[in-house]
Amino acid sequence: MLRTELANQGAAPKIARPVPLRESVFEALLELILTGHLKPGQHLAESELAGLLGVSRQPIREALQLLSGEGWVDLHPGHGAFVHAPTVEEADQLLAVRTLLETESAKLAARHSTPDGVQRLRALCARGLAAVDADDVDMSVAINSELHAAITELSGNKVLAELASLVSRRVRWYHTPVARKRGRDSWSEHTELVDAIAAADEDRAADIMRKHTEHTRDSYLEQRQAEPVESAPEPTRRRRPRSPK
Amino acid sequence: MLRTELANQGAAPKIARPVPLRESVFEALLELILTGHLKPGQHLAESELAGLLGVSRQPIREALQLLSGEGWVDLHPGHGAFVHAPTVEEADQLLAVRTLLETESAKLAARHSTPDGVQRLRALCARGLAAVDADDVDMSVAINSELHAAITELSGNKVLAELASLVSRRVRWYHTPVARKRGRDSWSEHTELVDAIAAADEDRAADIMRKHTEHTRDSYLEQRQAEPVESAPEPTRRRRPRSPK
DNA sequence: CAACTGTATGCTGTAGGCGGTCTACGAGAA
DNA sequence: TTCTCGTAGACCGCCTACAGCATACAGTTG
DSSP: OHHHHHHOOSSOSSOOOOSOHHHHHHHHHHHHHHTTSSOTTOEEOHHHHHHHHTSOHHHHHHHHHHHHHTTSEEEETTTEEEEOOOOHHHHHHHHHHHHHHHHHHHHHHHHTOOHHHHHHHHHHHHHHHHHHHTTOHHHHHHHHHHHHHHHHHHTSOHHHHHHHHHHHHHHHHHHHHHHHHOHHHHHHHHHHHHHHHHTTOHHHHHHHHHHHHHHHHHHHHHHHHHSOOOOOOOOSSSOOOSOOO | OHHHHHHOOSSOSSSOOOSOHHHHHHHHHHHHHHTTSSOTTOEEOHHHHHHHHTSOHHHHHHHHHHHHHTTSEEEETTTEEEEOOOOHHHHHHHHHHHHHHHHHHHHHHHHTOOHHHHHHHHHHHHHHHHHHHTTOHHHHHHHHHHHHHHHHHHTSOHHHHHHHHHHHHHHHHHHHHHHHHOHHHHHHHHHHHHHHHHTTOHHHHHHHHHHHHHHHHHHHHHHHHHSOOOOOOOOSSSOOOSOOO
């Protein structure tokens, strides 16, 4: 059923599939995880997913490996795949690492800032503020990601950008609800940040970014106190191995 | 032929295999890459590797996915896997990221230092110096890795430790020859670093670690000037896709 | 001689199937 | 009642097989 959608992403009927099935499956599963259809801790039976997406188990397995590599699912040899259930400790650590990576990115972006690059950042800021004005929260969050990605890319360090992007995606999974709360504040900070980058003021850019990400972190901690724990429900069927180690 | 070695790692004959084949394959392939038997840019035909290791293509594929996730090989859909060929630019960026991660680790390690942890670090330093005295370069390099790993773990941030370990392994691939040159200097720096951690002096620890990793970076750059480029040989058989993009 | 086209070969991506292991559950004994 | 053990079912890991595309090469044409 879903198969056609997965296989023929474009419109042409008989055009060769340029993207391996595993990557379509990867995105489909990631979407299911991010939207909460697959809950943390849940056991992912390969046959079940294969039936759901209308493909064989093989691409499912490969997609699960990719997801495991990015930390979305945990593979327990002999027991299959489980949606990763982040502990509060891990979320904290991830947020700390994000602060580290993004701060360095901002510093480097300021150092290597170009008029062209700055202009792109400003455009994103404008779009972001417009989204906030229109109360389009989803759009605001999306543009927020774009802006941060643009900054990391402006840093000129691709390795750094890749890591930052990875960590940010993970972080966003945890605190998306937070981002919805502090829309306008966040975007005014963004504007200041871009100004600092435009002025090639490394230290100020780094400073603003650090405070910015730590604000998000504080908001996350607050939110978590409100709704203390979203404990993973008992795995649908298969239990976790005895010693998760 | 190799199969038995891969499958039955332990001694017991009929004990269930606790480790999936793909992980054994992963390590076997990584070893081949690190030792240079598989050269950068080389095309990795699944059937060939399967025959070489005595397993079917399936575990090979999964191992290649894992290797791709850690950046050891590049997967080009429809064209197969190629050993990653690092550019000088990428090596630089990787070294910069390593400095960032390790510096933060050192700072946190100093902040959270415990007598027990410090003692372990000192033991590693002693073993490292002993290895240098004995002119056992391989041992020295190995203990060097252990020490850095121990420091990142002492930081208390597992996410950070994992990233640092990943990046370090990649870095080591590029500059192993370098580490051989500056054995004793490196270890005296290590000793100072451990002292700073023991004294819970965050700034000094971070400072020393930053200088330490940048020393390594400088050595790498020097070495690279000596032997300008180790360009990848023409791929054994299959060419790279037209637009590597 | 150079460029193009048709054909052959090798490889990847996917499907389907088999053996072995683990979990779940019910019966029987303490 | 509670613990132990045996059985049945489900699932994972791996192997084999096949369809389709990519590449290489030879033959052909300008």
